[in-house]
Amino acid sequence: MSAQPQQSQPTASYEADPAQVDRVLLLYSGGLDTSVMLKWIQDSYEAEVVCLTVNLGQPGEDYKVIEDKALALGAAECHVVDARERFAADFLAPAIRANAVYGNGYPLFTALGRPLIAQLAVEYARKTNCDTIAHGCTGKGNDQVRIEATVATLAPELRTIAPVRSWQMGRDEEIAYAREHGIPVKGGTEAAPYSIDDNLWGRSSEGRWIEDLDHAPEDDVFQLVTRPELAPDEAEVVTVGFEAGLPVSLNGERLGLVDLLEKAAEIGARHGVGIVDHIEDRIVGLKVRDIYEVPAAAIVLTAHDELERLVGTIHQNQFKPGLDQKWGYLVYAGLWWEPLRSDLDAYMEAVNAQVTGEIGLRLYKGSLRVVTRSSPNAVYDADLAGFSESGGLFSQTASPGFIELWSLQSRMAHRIREREEGEQ
Ligand code: ARG
Numbered sequence: 327m328s329a330q331p332q333q334s335q336p337t338a339s340y341e342a343d344p345a346q347v348d349r350v351l352l353l354y355s356g357g358l359d360t361s362v363m364l365k366w367i368q369d370s371y372e373a374e375v376v377c378l379t380v381n382l383g384q385p386g387e388d389y390k391v392i393e394d395k396a397l398a399l400g401a402a403e404c405h406v407v408d409a410r411e412r413f414a415a416d417f418l419a420p421a422i423r424a425n426a427v428y429g430n431g432y433p434l435f436t437a438l439g440r441p442l443i444a445q446l447a448v449e450y451a452r453k454t455n456c457d458t459i460a461h462g463c464t465g466k467g468n469d470q471v472r473i474e475a476t477v478a479t480l481a482p483e484l485r486t487i488a489p490v491r492s493w494q495m496g497r498d499e500e501i502a503y504a505r506e507h508g509i510p511v512k513g514g515t516e517a518a519p520y521s522i523d524d525n526l527w528g529r530s531s532e533g534r535w536i537e538d539l540d541h542a543p544e545d546d547v548f549q550l551v552t553r554p555e556l557a558p559d560e561a562e563v564v565t566v567g568f569e570a571g572l573p574v575s576l577n578g579e580r581l582g583l584v585d586l587l588e589k590a591a592e593i594g595a596r597h598g599v600g601i602v603d604h605i606e607d608r609i610v611g612l613k614v615r616d617i618y619e620v621p622a623a624a625i626v627l628t629a630h631d632e633l634e635r636l637v638g639t640i641h642q643n644q645f646k647p648g649l650d651q652k653w654g655y656l657v658y659a660g661l662w663w664e665p666l667r668s669d670l671d672a673y674m675e676a677v678n679a680q681v682t683g684e685i686g687l688r689l690y691k692g693s694l695r696v697v698t699r700s701s702p703n704a705v706y707d708a709d710l711a712g713f714s715e716s717g718g719l720f721s722q723t724a725s726p727g728f729i730e731l732w733s734l735q736s737r738m739a740h741r742i743r744e745r746e747e748g749e750q
Contacts, residue, residue: 333370334492340478342458342485347371350487351451352460353443353473354379354404356392358511359462362500363489364399365507367460376454377404380443382413383526383584385550399509405450410526413442414583418527423571423674423681424653425631425646431602432616433623434657435527440469441662444476451484458485465491468609469523471660479663520547526587528600528620536615543603543617550591550619554598554692561690563697564593566629568685571678573626587622594621598692609659624694629685632696637680637703649673 333344350367354360354377367375377396379389389406396404417438420426426434447459459477463470465488474486495503497518504511520531529550535541545553567575574580576589594600600621606614635643653670661667683701687694710720 338474340474340482340484340486342487344371346485347373347458347487349374349376349402349454349456350458350460351376351378351447351454351456352401353447353462354392354396354401355462356395357462358497358500358504358509359490361395361399361509362495362503362507363460363462364396364401365509366489366493366503367487368400373458374402375400375460376450376456377401378447378450379404379406380446381406381408381410382439382442383410383588384524395510403454405454407446407450409442409446410584411582413439413526414587417442418587419572419583420671420674421527421657422573422626422630423678424670425627425634425650426654426657427627428654428658429604429606431620432604432606432618432658433528433620433627434654435525435620435623436469436523436530437472437658437660438527439523439525440472440660441476444473445480447473448477448481448484451481456484458487460487460489462490463488466608466610466612468658468660471609472662475660476663524550526584526591527623528618530619531617532614536617539605539615547617548601548619551595551601551621552598554601557596557598557691559691561688562593562597563686563688564590564625565684565686565698566590566626567683568630568633569682571630571634571675571681573629575684587626590625591622594625594689594694595619597689597694599689599694600624601692625687625689628694628696629687630681632685632699633683633701634677634681636683636699637701637705638677639705642677646673646677 336343350371350373352360352364352367352375354364356379364375364377367373379392379396381387381389393404393406421434421438428434428437444459447461450456451459461470461473463473470488470491474488477484477486501511518533520536521533523530531547535544536547565577566573567578572583573586576586581589600619600623602618602620604616604618606616608614634646638646649670653667653674656662656664656667680703682703683699685696686698688697707719
């Protein structure tokens with residue numbers, strides 16, 4: 327016996343009224359939730375379903391298998407889109423220029439992927455005459471916000487449904503529903519698997535013991551990055567070359583961004599680099615713990631940040647991190663299409679026009695350290711920084727006058743406080 331899942335009544339203007347759902351564009355991953363959704367939408371809305379599966383570079387995915395499964399479960403059409411180039415160029419490139427992280431080292435790979443997935447859903451819904459977009463997000467996470475905010479922004483004529491949020495089936499009921507409706511279930515009765523999301527820029531795991539904050543990571547969660555204790559005993563130095571803020575070469579080899587990120591991920595993963603055990607403040611109020619594996623982002627963001635600081639002035643270097651943080655938060659919070667984000671991009675691009683050069687990083691058993699830097703635009707002069715008197719831009723004998731003026735207000739304020747203490 328399966329549960330009797332209910333359709334829900336809309337509470338927001340963009341949510342679909344069940345009576346008006348005829349043809350649904352389903353964001354389909356091939357997993358249990360979206361496979362149950364594929365059948366459930368056909369049954370309970372009497373609607374046709376068009377499936378869309380987006381390749382953002384998640385490793386080891388067989389898209390032919392996903393497409394065949396969708397068609398076998400009654401999809402009217404199934405489209406698989408390789409969006410890796412677009413993801414890299416339109417989403418990861420600006421993220422790199424903005425040194426984008428949220429919290430304590432989450433490089434936002436999921437948050438960056440969702441607006442593109444939802445934008446593609448809009449494009450395919452229009453192309454295939456769908457009236458509604460369906461996704462498999464729960465009601466507890468950030469992803470529902472990112473997807474629905476994108477659809478509502480880009481396509482006010484389309485409606486959204488999120489069955490997992492409303493049907494109130496747990497995993498056991500979903501498995502029962504799947505069995506009853508001939509949906510193949512991998513690994514059926516065992517404990518629920520980790521909840522995984524991944525793409526070119528990283529991988530996250532949630533659920534199971536990860537929810538126990540005092541439970542140290544179990545080895546089997548690491549499916550991308552080699553555990554540091556198993557990483558090679560020999561360190562490796564990798565160099566990343568940048569032009570105008572974007573990585574263009576790895577160890578001297580010129581590569582397109584997608585290939586470069588895939589190669590960087592492989593090198594970082596081999597050396598145990600990019601493991602982040604993260605407690606996160608979600609936009610929907612909850613705190614959660616995620617285990618992130620982000621080898622490519624660890625290498626590229628570390629190198630970018632270092633090079634940007636080398637070519638920036640002290641004033642730019644103090645100012646930009648505040649804007650970087652704002653950029654990261656807007657993206658985390660599902661507001662990719664907010665104009666402030668593109669305003670910030672204009673600043674990021676202006677600064678990054680100078681970010682050309684090469685950074686060398688030493689990778690060793692989970693650690694990552696910058697060891698070499700070079701740039702034609704470095705605001706750095708080895709003669710000035712050293713102990714020899716040279717250049718003409720700088721004279722050590724001018725320093726005392728500077729110190730007198732630089733410390734003037736602090737000295738005066740200090741005297742005043744001393745005087746007040748003496749009076750008491
Ligand atoms: N906590 C991260 C975020 O909100 C990752 C979410 C992963 N998504 C998922 N469906 N497992 O961006």
